[in-house]
Protein backbone atom coordinates (compact mmCIF):
# COMPACT_ATOMS: atom_id res chain seq x y z
CA UNK A 347 0.00 0.00 0.00
CA UNK A 348 1.18 3.50 -0.76
CA UNK A 349 1.96 5.82 2.12
CA UNK A 350 -0.48 8.61 2.85
CA UNK A 351 0.93 12.09 2.18
CA UNK A 352 2.13 13.67 5.42
CA UNK A 353 -0.11 16.37 6.88
CA UNK A 354 -3.25 15.10 5.13
CA UNK A 355 -6.62 15.40 6.86
CA UNK A 356 -8.85 12.70 5.44
CA UNK A 357 -11.37 11.89 8.15
CA UNK A 358 -12.14 12.02 11.85
CA UNK A 359 -12.60 8.27 12.33
CA UNK A 360 -8.90 7.44 12.60
CA UNK A 361 -7.77 10.67 14.24
CA UNK A 362 -6.40 10.63 17.77
CA UNK A 363 -8.37 12.66 20.32
CA UNK A 364 -5.18 14.57 21.19
CA UNK A 365 -4.76 15.66 17.58
CA UNK A 366 -8.32 17.00 17.53
CA UNK A 367 -7.77 18.88 20.79
CA UNK A 368 -4.55 20.31 19.35
CA UNK A 369 -6.33 21.60 16.24
CA UNK A 370 -9.14 23.17 18.27
CA UNK A 371 -6.59 24.91 20.51
CA UNK A 372 -4.69 26.16 17.50
CA UNK A 373 -7.95 27.45 15.96
CA UNK A 374 -8.53 29.49 19.12
CA UNK A 375 -5.23 31.28 18.50
CA UNK A 376 -6.15 32.12 14.91
CA UNK A 377 -7.56 35.58 14.37
CA UNK A 378 -9.02 35.91 10.86
CA UNK A 379 -8.99 39.71 11.21
CA UNK A 380 -5.39 39.91 12.39
CA UNK A 381 -3.85 36.88 10.72
CA UNK A 382 -0.18 35.94 10.91
CA UNK A 383 1.42 35.28 7.49
CA UNK A 384 2.07 31.62 8.32
CA UNK A 385 1.50 30.40 4.77
CA UNK A 386 3.49 33.02 2.87
CA UNK A 387 4.83 31.52 -0.35
CA UNK A 388 2.53 28.47 -0.22
CA UNK A 389 0.14 27.49 -2.99
CA UNK A 390 -3.20 26.02 -1.98
CA UNK A 391 -5.29 24.34 -4.68
CA UNK A 392 -9.03 24.12 -4.12
CA UNK A 393 -10.41 21.26 -6.20
CA UNK A 394 -14.20 21.08 -6.07
CA UNK A 395 -16.17 18.40 -7.92
CA UNK A 396 -19.36 19.28 -6.02
CA UNK A 397 -21.22 22.47 -5.16
CA UNK A 398 -20.02 24.41 -2.14
CA UNK A 399 -20.44 27.89 -0.69
CA UNK A 400 -19.30 27.85 2.94
CA UNK A 401 -16.55 25.26 2.76
CA UNK A 402 -14.99 26.65 -0.38
CA UNK A 403 -15.10 30.31 0.58
CA UNK A 404 -13.85 29.73 4.11
CA UNK A 405 -10.93 27.59 2.93
CA UNK A 406 -10.04 30.27 0.42
CA UNK A 407 -10.27 33.10 2.95
CA UNK A 408 -8.38 31.04 5.55
CA UNK A 409 -5.53 30.32 3.11
CA UNK A 410 -5.33 33.84 1.66
CA UNK A 411 -5.49 35.57 5.01
CA UNK A 412 -2.34 33.68 6.06
CA UNK A 413 -0.54 34.77 2.90
CA UNK A 414 -0.99 31.68 0.70
CA UNK A 415 -1.84 31.88 -2.96
CA UNK A 416 -5.02 30.01 -3.88
CA UNK A 417 -6.28 28.58 -7.14
CA UNK A 418 -9.77 27.23 -7.60
CA UNK A 419 -10.45 24.33 -9.96
CA UNK A 420 -14.07 23.32 -10.48
CA UNK A 421 -15.15 20.18 -12.29
CA UNK A 422 -17.18 22.24 -14.74
CA UNK A 423 -14.97 24.24 -17.05
CA UNK A 424 -11.86 22.15 -16.32
CA UNK A 425 -10.39 19.11 -18.09
CA UNK A 426 -12.44 16.94 -15.72
CA UNK A 427 -15.28 17.65 -18.16
CA UNK A 428 -13.11 16.16 -20.90
CA UNK A 429 -12.79 12.94 -18.93
CA UNK A 430 -9.50 13.46 -17.10
CA UNK A 431 -9.22 11.07 -14.16
CA UNK A 432 -8.98 12.18 -10.54
CA UNK A 433 -5.36 11.09 -10.27
CA UNK A 434 -4.31 12.72 -13.54
CA UNK A 435 -5.96 15.94 -12.33
CA UNK A 436 -4.13 15.60 -9.02
CA UNK A 437 -0.75 15.06 -10.76
CA UNK A 438 -1.45 18.10 -12.94
CA UNK A 439 -2.15 20.31 -9.94
CA UNK A 440 1.01 19.04 -8.26
CA UNK A 441 2.98 19.77 -11.41
CA UNK A 442 1.83 23.39 -11.54
CA UNK A 443 3.19 23.81 -8.04
CA UNK A 444 0.49 22.99 -5.51
CA UNK A 445 1.76 22.66 -1.94
CA UNK A 446 -1.59 21.37 -0.65
CA UNK A 447 -4.86 20.29 -2.25
CA UNK A 448 -8.26 20.76 -0.65
CA UNK A 449 -10.70 18.41 -2.38
CA UNK A 450 -14.46 17.87 -2.42
CA UNK A 451 -15.63 14.88 -4.41
CA UNK A 452 -18.87 12.89 -4.84
CA UNK A 453 -17.08 9.58 -4.27
CA UNK A 454 -16.11 8.31 -0.84
CA UNK A 455 -12.38 7.69 -0.68
CA UNK A 456 -11.35 10.16 -3.39
CA UNK A 457 -9.17 12.26 -1.02
CA UNK A 458 -7.53 9.09 0.34
CA UNK A 459 -6.69 7.93 -3.17
CA UNK A 460 -5.07 11.28 -3.90
CA UNK A 461 -3.16 11.27 -0.62
CA UNK A 462 -1.76 7.83 -1.48
CA UNK A 463 -0.37 9.05 -4.78
CA UNK A 464 0.83 12.54 -3.93
CA UNK A 465 3.70 13.86 -1.84
CA UNK A 466 1.74 16.92 -0.64
CA UNK A 467 -1.03 17.08 1.98
CA UNK A 468 -4.59 16.48 0.90
CA UNK A 469 -7.46 17.93 2.94
CA UNK A 470 -10.89 16.36 2.61
CA UNK A 471 -13.60 18.98 2.10
CA UNK A 472 -16.30 16.30 1.91
CA UNK A 473 -16.17 12.96 0.07
CA UNK A 474 -19.51 11.50 -1.02
CA UNK A 475 -21.42 10.04 1.91
CA UNK A 476 -18.20 9.30 3.81
CA UNK A 477 -16.68 12.14 5.85
CA UNK A 478 -16.52 15.91 6.17
CA UNK A 479 -13.82 16.27 8.83
CA UNK A 480 -13.40 20.04 8.70
CA UNK A 481 -17.14 20.53 9.30
CA UNK A 482 -16.97 18.25 12.36
CA UNK A 483 -14.01 20.24 13.67
CA UNK A 484 -15.75 23.58 13.23
CA UNK A 485 -18.88 22.18 14.86
CA UNK A 486 -16.85 20.89 17.80
CA UNK A 487 -15.18 24.30 18.02
CA UNK A 488 -18.61 26.00 18.02
CA UNK A 489 -19.97 23.67 20.72
CA UNK A 490 -16.86 24.25 22.84
CA UNK A 491 -17.52 28.01 22.81
CA UNK A 492 -20.86 27.39 24.56
CA UNK A 493 -20.55 24.18 26.55
CA UNK A 494 -18.00 23.27 29.22
CA UNK A 495 -17.30 19.74 28.09
CA UNK A 496 -18.30 17.19 25.47
CA UNK A 497 -18.46 14.47 28.11
CA UNK A 498 -22.06 13.51 28.83
CA UNK A 499 -23.38 16.18 26.46
CA UNK A 500 -26.71 15.08 24.96
CA UNK A 501 -26.34 15.59 21.23
CA UNK A 502 -29.19 14.89 18.83
CA UNK A 503 -28.72 14.59 15.08
CA UNK A 504 -31.99 14.83 13.14
CA UNK A 505 -32.69 14.20 9.49
CA UNK A 506 -31.03 12.66 6.48
CA UNK A 507 -28.28 10.86 8.36
CA UNK A 508 -27.83 8.15 5.75
CA UNK A 509 -26.57 10.56 3.10
CA UNK A 510 -24.73 12.84 5.47
CA UNK A 511 -20.95 12.95 5.64
CA UNK A 512 -21.42 15.72 8.22
CA UNK A 513 -23.27 13.31 10.52
CA UNK A 514 -20.63 10.59 10.09
CA UNK A 515 -17.75 12.89 10.99
CA UNK A 516 -19.67 14.48 13.88
CA UNK A 517 -20.54 11.05 15.30
CA UNK A 518 -16.89 9.96 15.16
CA UNK A 519 -15.68 13.16 16.76
CA UNK A 520 -18.25 13.58 19.52
CA UNK A 521 -18.19 9.94 20.53
CA UNK A 522 -14.39 10.09 20.99
CA UNK A 523 -15.04 12.70 23.68
CA UNK A 524 -17.87 10.93 25.52
CA UNK A 525 -20.91 12.79 24.16
CA UNK A 526 -24.20 10.87 24.28
CA UNK A 527 -25.52 10.82 20.75
CA UNK A 528 -29.10 10.22 19.63
CA UNK A 529 -29.87 9.83 15.94
CA UNK A 530 -33.37 10.62 14.75
CA UNK A 531 -35.02 10.17 11.37
CA UNK A 532 -37.26 7.92 9.27
CA UNK A 533 -35.91 4.45 8.33
CA UNK A 534 -35.04 5.65 4.79
CA UNK A 535 -32.69 8.24 6.28
CA UNK A 536 -31.64 6.29 9.32
CA UNK A 537 -31.24 2.54 8.90
CA UNK A 538 -30.78 0.52 12.12
CA UNK A 539 -27.28 -0.26 10.84
CA UNK A 540 -26.30 3.31 11.73
CA UNK A 541 -25.74 2.20 15.34
CA UNK A 542 -22.57 0.42 14.15
CA UNK A 543 -20.92 3.79 13.39
CA UNK A 544 -19.83 4.23 17.01
CA UNK A 545 -20.45 2.50 20.33
CA UNK A 546 -23.43 3.66 22.42
CA UNK A 547 -25.44 5.38 19.68
CA UNK A 548 -29.14 5.62 20.34
CA UNK A 549 -31.76 5.66 17.56
CA UNK A 550 -35.29 7.00 17.72
CA UNK A 551 -37.98 7.66 15.13
CA UNK A 552 -39.61 10.31 17.32
CA UNK A 553 -38.22 13.82 17.09
CA UNK A 554 -40.10 14.75 20.27
CA UNK A 555 -38.37 11.96 22.18
CA UNK A 556 -35.02 12.95 20.70
CA UNK A 557 -35.37 16.65 21.49
CA UNK A 558 -36.27 16.09 25.14
CA UNK A 559 -33.29 17.02 27.34
CA UNK A 560 -31.01 17.73 24.38
CA UNK A 561 -28.01 20.03 24.90
CA UNK A 562 -27.28 20.28 21.18
CA UNK A 563 -29.56 19.59 18.21
CA UNK A 564 -27.91 19.24 14.82
CA UNK A 565 -30.46 19.42 12.01
CA UNK A 566 -29.44 18.07 8.61
CA UNK A 567 -30.53 19.01 5.12
CA UNK A 568 -32.49 16.47 3.09
CA UNK A 569 -29.91 15.68 0.40
CA UNK A 570 -32.23 15.77 -2.59
CA UNK A 571 -29.29 15.28 -4.96
CA UNK A 572 -28.58 11.86 -3.39
CA UNK A 573 -32.18 10.61 -3.12
CA UNK A 574 -32.37 8.76 -6.47
CA UNK A 575 -34.68 5.75 -6.15
CA UNK A 576 -35.85 6.61 -2.63
CA UNK A 577 -39.55 6.79 -1.95
CA UNK A 578 -39.66 9.48 0.67
CA UNK A 579 -42.57 11.94 0.65
CA UNK A 580 -41.31 15.36 1.66
CA UNK A 581 -44.72 16.34 3.09
CA UNK A 582 -44.61 13.35 5.47
CA UNK A 583 -41.04 14.16 6.38
CA UNK A 584 -41.96 17.75 7.19
CA UNK A 585 -44.93 16.66 9.33
CA UNK A 586 -42.88 14.21 11.40
CA UNK A 587 -39.35 15.57 11.47
CA UNK A 588 -39.21 19.27 10.68
CA UNK A 589 -37.61 21.22 13.54
CA UNK A 590 -40.29 23.58 14.78
CA UNK A 591 -40.27 25.92 17.77
CA UNK A 592 -42.63 23.53 19.60
CA UNK A 593 -40.18 20.67 19.14
CA UNK A 594 -37.14 22.80 19.93
CA UNK A 595 -38.74 23.92 23.19
CA UNK A 596 -38.63 20.31 24.44
CA UNK A 597 -34.83 20.60 24.59
CA UNK A 598 -32.91 22.21 27.46
CA UNK A 599 -33.40 25.96 27.68
CA UNK A 600 -29.80 26.63 26.72
CA UNK A 601 -29.70 24.01 23.95
CA UNK A 602 -27.83 24.92 20.78
CA UNK A 603 -29.53 24.59 17.42
CA UNK A 604 -26.98 23.71 14.74
CA UNK A 605 -27.05 23.01 11.00
CA UNK A 606 -24.07 22.62 8.66
CA UNK A 607 -25.86 24.52 5.90
CA UNK A 608 -27.13 25.08 3.35
CA UNK A 609 -30.44 25.34 5.20
CA UNK A 610 -33.70 24.82 3.36
CA UNK A 611 -36.21 26.90 5.30
CA UNK A 612 -39.61 25.28 5.42
CA UNK A 613 -38.20 21.79 4.90
CA UNK A 614 -35.92 20.44 7.64
CA UNK A 615 -36.51 23.49 9.84
CA UNK A 616 -38.93 26.41 10.04
CA UNK A 617 -37.98 30.02 9.35
CA UNK A 618 -38.49 30.81 13.01
CA UNK A 619 -36.13 28.07 14.18
CA UNK A 620 -33.43 29.12 11.72
CA UNK A 621 -33.36 32.62 13.21
CA UNK A 622 -34.15 31.87 16.86
CA UNK A 623 -31.73 32.94 19.64
CA UNK A 624 -30.59 29.34 20.16
CA UNK A 625 -29.53 29.03 16.53
CA UNK A 626 -25.74 29.09 16.03
CA UNK A 627 -25.96 28.38 12.30
CA UNK A 628 -24.24 31.63 11.29
CA UNK A 629 -21.66 31.23 14.03
CA UNK A 630 -20.76 27.78 12.68
CA UNK A 631 -20.02 29.35 9.31
CA UNK A 632 -17.96 32.11 10.93
CA UNK A 633 -15.96 29.59 12.96
CA UNK A 634 -15.11 27.76 9.76
CA UNK A 635 -12.45 30.37 9.02
CA UNK A 636 -10.20 30.07 12.13
CA UNK A 637 -10.69 26.32 12.19
CA UNK A 638 -9.62 25.98 8.56
CA UNK A 639 -6.72 28.37 9.18
CA UNK A 640 -5.54 25.97 11.90
CA UNK A 641 -6.04 22.95 9.63
CA UNK A 642 -4.06 24.47 6.76
CA UNK A 643 -1.24 25.76 8.98
CA UNK A 644 -0.91 22.37 10.66
CA UNK A 645 -1.06 20.44 7.37
CA UNK A 646 1.72 22.59 5.91
CA UNK A 647 3.88 22.33 9.02
CA UNK A 648 3.54 26.05 9.78
CA UNK A 649 1.51 25.79 12.99
CA UNK A 650 2.93 28.12 15.60
Ligand code: NCD
Pocket residue numbers: 400401472478481511512566567569606607608
Ligand atom coordinates in the same frame (compact mmCIF):
# COMPACT_ATOMS: atom_id res chain seq x y z
C1 NCD B 1 -22.65 19.93 3.84
C2 NCD B 1 -21.98 19.03 2.84
O1 NCD B 1 -21.63 19.43 1.74
O2 NCD B 1 -21.79 17.87 3.21
N1 NCD B 1 -22.46 21.27 3.61
C3 NCD B 1 -21.36 21.88 4.14
O3 NCD B 1 -20.25 21.62 3.76
N2 NCD B 1 -21.54 22.75 5.13
C4 NCD B 1 -24.06 19.55 4.14
C5 NCD B 1 -25.07 19.58 3.04
O4 NCD B 1 -24.77 19.80 1.88
O5 NCD B 1 -26.22 19.38 3.38
